[in-house]
Amino acid sequence: MNKKSFWKKITDSRDASLVLVLIVLLAVIEILSPSFLSFNNVRQIFLNNALTLLMALGMLCVMLTGGIDISITSILAFAGMTVGLLQKYDVLHNTLLLFVIGAAIGLCCGMLNGIVIAKGKVAPIICTMGFMYIWRGMAYVISNNAWASGKDVSGFSDFGKDGAAGPYLILLAAYILFFIVMRWTRFGRRFYAVGSNKEAARISGINVARTIAAAYAVMGLLAGISGALSVSIYASAQPNMQYGKEMDVIAACVIGGISMNGGRGSVAGTFLGAMIIAIIAKALPLVGIDAITQNLVKGIIILAVVSLNVFTQRAINRQNLGRREI
């Protein structure tokens, strides 16, 4: 294999070009601030972005089917608040069981999303907007103006506190599982099939409605787990937790090359997209830029990445057109 085809391979694969972007980014930051890639720093980055990283996997499934889910942080708050209150009122203190409860609540919420969207034929953004209000409101209602503090969740927070292995293990397991499922199993490939062409998928025997519902159920499941994880990491549960952060998850997916029209995206891309945002956010103060510009920079990066995508796609189309004329 000659060098040219290797270069072409990199520019053709979005994931590879994202890796390239990440390496350049890390190199620049490392030169400007030599201690950036220390073990401690990298660990912190993963811990601070564990929730986004985890939920981005679910958003991948949803966006592959051509949908979107903006109710995730509300599901997270509802599940997290339940987990927090169960401990506050001394009902339950078993870490594993609490995670299972969080996951189960998330799964139910996600399935409800899925049923309304797939069976009720409601636009995904509208349905999930409705549930965004409902679950956030429910989190407030069940909390009854109280919140679970660090003292209430003391045993549970050992699982996710700074230095514990828990969050990393969950992330690692989730990414390995999704990598295999999305690549080599029927369950995963169905999302791609439905997202690329619904009609073709239906004719080839895929139950489209069930596949779409499954995507939202998976998303809900991960949001529920994130809810429990959030309580564990931040050692508190408030009804307004992670408010508005669903857009961060969507932004990570968009930067990671997942198409909003469905059918295009990968687990590796999701990971890279989330990491690029996380690293830039962490690096800004280290290279001497005020942390307050974080959001501004993030927005500019999102627009830059998506418009770059559009321009390269236009160039490719033009090239293909030229080739056809010969």
Added chain:
Amino acid sequence: MAGKSGRAISAAPKDGLRSRILSWEGALVLIFLAVQIFGVSISPNYNFTNVLREMPKYLAEIFMLFGMACILILGDIDISVGSIVCLSATMACFAGNAGAPFPVVVLVCLGIGLLCGMVNGFLAIKLQELPTMIITLGTQIIFRGIAEVTLKSGGSVSMEDVAGLMQMGKKLGPFPLSLFFVVLTAVIFSVLLNRTVFGRELYAVGANKTAAYYAGIEVQKDRFICYSLLGGLAGVCGIFLLASLYGANTTTGSGFEMEVIAMCVFGGIATTGGKGNLTGAFIAAFVIVCIRIALGQRNINTQLILVIIGAMLIISVLLPTISNGLRAKKQKR
């Protein structure tokens, strides 16, 4: 042809009293009346004067309803309006504190809003391949980012000279001044959508973009105008918000975009484009405002309103599917 009524709940012919009552707008009027009865029954203070007195703080975001309706009818979406409100209100505060006279402050607020809307419109027509959700997600973060940078670490600013803002918060008889402006905007946009070529073009574009293009409609120009209009209205929202808050911070207007879209959708405007009208959205907005006021008066956990709005939204969008299903079952039998 683009339907007059956004959401059909009956198969009855399109004219006659029966269909008028069974149209979604008719149903909304009934819901509005039901909300009034609900309000009176749960709160002793729920009466005409009190409702009007508490209305101004909820009125500001209704301005954006009309622009959002245009955008949704086009088949697009704009989730950056909350950030535009934040940015324009912030800039207006800084302009006022720098000594600008009040009319200039108003102009700054509207101008910043219009400018942000034009940025959205420009990006939307230059990057046509992208869903507008992504573009406005980017600008949503950028506009609020600019406001955050301007506000620096303190994160909030308050207006020093509030004389002008007090004037805006005044009342004409029992009615707050902002209500007149809302109604005026509603009339203007209603004429614009139903009685002008531009308005009918929006329905055509929303129903079928390609067909509209081949019929000679300047699709991209219309989209740009709609985004600019919405941006300008976000500026209007900003100045009226200042009239009740006298200041801005980094979270000003957050979540407004979803509330406005929810009002539109609840009012029968389809996000797929080409369907719905302003009347429905207008009534829906006041249904939500009245529920808020009623629950607020009883001091019921105000977040319960979120559950109610969410449930109403989902039930209303599920209605057509349910009624279609029932009709299909009837025909089978």
